[in-house]
Amino acid sequence: MDIITGQPKPPSTVRAKYGTAQKMRAAISHKFGRDYSLGAQPWMENPLVPGKWTGNPSISVVVSQYMISLRRRKVRSGDVVTSARAMDEATMKKLYEYNTSFDSQPIGTVTKKRKADHPEYWAGHAIRNMLQLLYTLAMLCLLRFDEALRICWMDVTFEKTSMGILRIRLDLPFRKTHQNGGIAPFYLYPNLDKPWLCPVRAFSAWWIICRNAGIDMNGFVFRKKIGHDRFSDNGTDGMSPDSFMECFRKNMCDIKVDPRPYGTHSFRRGGCQYLAIELRWPFRNICSWAGWAEDFDNPGTLFKYLLSWNDNPSPEREDYFNPGRLAAYPCMACGRTCHCA
Structure with a gap:
């Protein structure tokens, strides 16, 4: 009415x-x-x-x-609550392959006619590498985008383990659920088998671009987009959520994926499903890694991220116990391809 x-x-x-x-x-x-x-x-x-x-x-x-x-x-009356579609590993791989293979040579001024003929010229090599890093961090650390966009270079530490493995320590300055401090750091390691989900590779690529551009590493990691492929050299000019969503939707169109079902929580939901389904983390570990309530007083927080009709389809009902069901991707550690691995 x-x-x-x-x-x-x-x-x-x-x-x-x-x-x-x-x-x-x-x-x-x-x-x-x-x-x-x-x-x-x-x-x-x-x-x-x-x-x-x-x-x-x-x-x-x-x-x-x-x-x-x-x-x-x-x-x-037909109103069904719909969450943003979760980002899956296959789409992350497409984004990575498209963004990292984009020509790194400057293309000059992008006129309206040129942009109409080449819609992919909305961003160049540098901006795409910055976005790829943002995608990776948000998905692996289950971050909200207001949290990811506030990350500064002083919050990022490159260090080596006792075995000589390079890793990244990420200390978030702000979290919605920890506004009074007590934020546990994130430790991120290389993933040589899946470069599209390798935070060390993504951070290194963006760090090199910033260093070559003469950017002072004292401000926001994710900078304000200026024009085609330039970003602000002012450390206080961070990328806004609206600018990110516009870039994200255009990036999805680049790989021929409809961006309308996706939103700012797509990577947070996708990361939760990736840890539970692909890496088979226990629910307790997922809650601890994401920083959710330690007393588990709200289990719906986890399951609303794991289940939604809007996500990619689950196996057909007739295939759950089907012995002839197609094998899964091989595990990088043990090589098993069964669905119970």
């Missing part, structure tokens, strides 16, 4: 989804709780003083019942 006219909305009008109602309620709860100092207690009548109400009105029983009813009605 249109709240202004009171009439049913025409089919051409975009309808608000259930997620919009959740955000509206969260904003109202924050307003009452913080600005009006009503806290986060449920709205209820004081048993000692009849007629006096305390708590947060947005967390009342009536509002909660309305939200449950609203969700049921939205689902019946």
Whole structure:
């Protein structure tokens, strides 16, 4: 219903989804709780003083019942909550092969006519290497993009293990779930078998490009895009989320993949599925690596990243116990190709 006219909305009008109602309620709860100092207690009548109400009105029983009813009605009308499609390893490989093979020679001024004839000229070799590093870090470290885009060079340490293996230590300056500190570092190692998921290779390529361009390594790792293939030499000019999404969507079009189902959480969800399905990490290790609650009080956080109808299709139901099912990719460690490896 249109709240202004009171009439049913025409089919051409975009309808608000259930997620919009959740955000509206969260904003109202924050307003009452913080600005009006009503806290986060449920709205209820004081048993000692009849007629006096305390708590947060947005967390009342009536509002909660309305939200449950609203969700049921939205689902019946065909509104299904859809998460961003998870990035998979095959798509990461396509992005890597396309971006790293892009001509590193400058192509000069890109006119409108030239851009129309060559849509891939939206970015050059340098910008594509920066994006590839961003993709890799976000997927392997399960990062939100506001976290990944804030990484500075001072947060990155190149070091060697006792066995002489080069690794990267990443100390994040900010995380949504650790706003008061206590952020555990990420240790990233080379992956020679899968260069499209090798953080050391991606960091080295971007570091060399910045060094050759004379960039001062005291600011953001991911810089503001300027023109075709230039980036800001000002350390405080970081890439914005909107600029990243525009580049990401164009990059997906380069490899002939529809970018519309993908979003800022695609690499975070894809990384979670990669660790669970491809690397077969236990759920406890995934939660610990991602920095999720140590007491596991919200298991839905993990499973909503693992399961969604919008992701790449799972095996056909008839193939789960099929002995003649096609073998999987061989494990780089033991060489097994069975699905139970």
